[in-house]
Amino acid sequence: MANLNSSTQSQIDLGFHALADTTRRAVIARLHQGEAAATELAEPFEMALPSFMKHLKVLEAGGLIITRKEGRKRICSLDQKALARLSGWINAYEKGWQNRLGRMDAMFNEGDE
Amino acid sequence: MTALMQHRTSVLEKQFNVSPARVFAAWADLEQRAKWNSPSDDVVIRYTEDDFSVGGKDVSLCLVGDHIVAEVVGVYHHIVAGEQIIYTEIIKSEDQVLGVSQVSVSIAPEGDGTHMVVTLQTAAVSGGDILDEVAAGWTVAMEKMKAVLEA
Known part of the structure; x- marks a missing residue:
């Protein structure tokens, strides 16, 4: 990938990295039904919230989800x-x-x- | 798993200086309904079905010039003469559902006139185009990657 514009390359890398995980793919699938709070998204998974939040950060960095603060909640959406x-x-x-x-x-x- | 949905409840209130019976007739009588039931000056409504009764269907086309911009399919669920109407309407464009709304109308005498409350419980939906956009973005990314790898 040496010839690729470095920012494009890193975006692609981040995007593929974001999708290369079953938890993160499940989050994407859930968000197709509509936006949801991070805590609500975390419920089905047996992991501590901080670990789950790391997954959301990876998805956000990969440009696959957008998040915003609403009071004390972090709302995630696809598009x-x-x-x-x-x-x-x-x-x-x-x-x-x-x-x-x-x-x-x-x-x-x-x-x- | 490709669609998105947004919901809203809107409450519209209006005071009229005519009787509740007159306001109810504005909904029940097609000739009267046709006079006001357009969302804008540019849109002409053409009714293709009109059955103001419980279970009855009300189908209209929204036209801008000769162009059909939307089809609205309404079904009446609850009617109390002079007081209440509840119906649902499905708004479609080229056979694709854009939104579904439950319209609840409450009509009551107030002073010398009538107080009317119209509550819209609306769901706007999008079809597969959203995911298509995401997929298109990824196809471009993959092609770029392929071009680089094969260079």
């Missing part, structure tokens, strides 16, 4: 952009309903005139 798209869809749906109710009101007022 923040994809989740943001879904939230955006719900925003638009909610806005659509606000518009509908505004139209309903307008319809009643028209009827009164």
